[in-house]
Amino acid sequence: MSRELLAVENLVKRYGENTVLDKISFRVQEGETLVIIGPSGCGKSTLLRCINALEPIQGGRILLDGQEISRDAKSLPKLRQRIGMVFQNYELFPHLNALDNITLAPIKVQKRKRAEVVEEAMSLLERVGLKDRAYDFPRQLSGGQKQRIAIVRALCMRPEALLFDEVTASLDPEMVREVLDVLLALAEQGRTMLIVTHEMQFARAVADRVLFLDGGKIVEEAAPDAFFDAPQSERARKFLRTFTFETVKHQKIGGYSK
Amino acid sequence: MDRQVILSYLPLYRDxxxxxxxxxxxGIAFSLLIGLACAAARYRKTPILSALAAAYIEVSRNTPLLIQLFFLYYGLPKIGIRTNAAACGVAGLAFLGGGYMAEAFRSGLEAIPLSQKESALSLGMTEFQALWHVVLPQALSVSVPPLMANVVFLLKETSVFSAVSLMDLMFTAKDLIGLYYSTTESLFLLVAFYLLILLPVSVAGSLLERRLRYAGFGV
Amino acid sequence: MPDLGFEVLWKGKNFARLLGGLGVALRISLVAVAVSMPLGVLLGLVMTRKHPATRILSRLYLEFVRIMPQLVLLFLAYFGATRSFGWDLSGEFASILVFSLWGTAEMGDLVRGALESVPRHQYESAAALGLDGAQTFRYIILPQTVRRLIPLSINLVTRMIKTTSLVLMIGVVEVLKVAQQIIEANRMSSPNAAFGVYLTVFLLYFAVCWPISLLAGHLEKRWL
Structure with a gap:
């Protein structure tokens, strides 16, 4: 078995009186794709934000490769470089073109050579089919294109793990696919990823393991087929039912013709 | 109006x-520096500096430049701080302008969503790098219209420099009116010279504002 | 404790005189506010008219008054009016005149800005609900405009008060002039009076303007 990259131990996150994450613990192996699902407000986005230390936590700890990720740590920027994050609303920098968005942090933060970074950025852009948009500004790009650029921006830092926070939730339906395809390709390459998503079919296809979160707790943790075919808990069954529709037409006919 | 008089006054007004x-x-250059420093202290919520900056901004924005100058020029020497009129003028303008510039910068910084900073942090940037490379460039473009308005405002405010016997346009006009009773010519030149200074700045400001609006970053 | 010149203020009626001077400055600004608010609203409404001549004229007036330093305007009224029309305006009257003209221009611009800031679709959705022009203005546009306008016009009041310090320069006896007189009269007994008295004037202006600014800021936060 490969090594353990990320460990979350008894994580507690509160907003005032309200406990959003209640003693969450799980581990992620190198190369593993973990999908986190659950109803709105279950704390799954907060969980990702805690892992990147964008939120202060009230208990427990988060370890990357044995090193604690804490908001007070001097080494926090260094640790964050090792974790890439992609946001729901892309958060590209609007004053920079696509290429500068991607190369800013590698050049300024990692102090890598500009030529080398540009070359890597271009080849990554080519892989997501956006090489010809390298010099476009974010406002000139569609949502799906912006999100693919944001993914490349995270990749160009050569992170060891990637966090995806509902990356398709703001997209028009026809653009969801182009972004999910990129994620599938990354999973195939054996990247370590934590994905929060509402796309159930995609979750099943991409996941090595599924975490089902509800009320700030991990309610179920299972392999994708097991979880989607035979969820153990009533809460998971109820949640999965909200994604299916039963036809109403025959009942209507029945209703009219006594 | 007497053309001859106007021509003979021209060099005085030019000086x-x-x-x-x-x-x-x-004064404007200093006020920009002070404003930026105060806005940064407020934005980063630096413990003591932030409160000091807030207090300074309130004081400078809620007192007239004329009184500030009187205090600097006539009051401070009494406790042993000697200055000359020109230094007082610049210091007064910087003190007044710093508060206004800080507010202009602040409005820009506040217009940039927190998520932009978070996204920079998640790329491993330090707080300072995130501010410098990501937040500030965007904030500046939002701040340009109020900053330009402040420049015009501060240039107008220089008209009280004559109160600390600096020989500026007002001083010259008042002097000539008092000495030769050439009121019409003196006032005409006064208005003309202020227009000469202020109109280009004001027009440049609105042009810049329009350009920025068209170039609007729009996420 | 070195002599900072504060004790002059407690001699005789000096402090009361200083406050009296502040009263003159406030009176000028309040009269000017009372005149320029209604006129400014009128100007703002005129400026949103489509008619080209009214647009250009009001625009010219506004731009000239706003680009000139207020002190230049005071000089124009005080010295210029005497010269051109033979009117011998008192300093106080000239001040009120200038601040009213200036306040009208500033207020007009605020009103225009507030009216134009109401988004197009507000008119459209009012029309879609079947409201006529007057009803749209009365029930939809006016309430939104007023909310935007009140904090901004309160700010204009503080600007007006701060600017009244200039009337010293055309010979009105207001707080700063009174301060000069007090310092002058006591130059032998308290040579350092300039420090204490001017600092007091500084603080008096702050004490008047700051609460008004706070109110404006508070309303702005609540309503915008």
């Missing part, structure tokens, strides 16, 4: 305008 411009630009 006065030059003084107004020189001291005005120096």
């Amino acid at each position: 006065a305008a030059w003084l107004t411009l020189r001291l005005g630009c120096m």
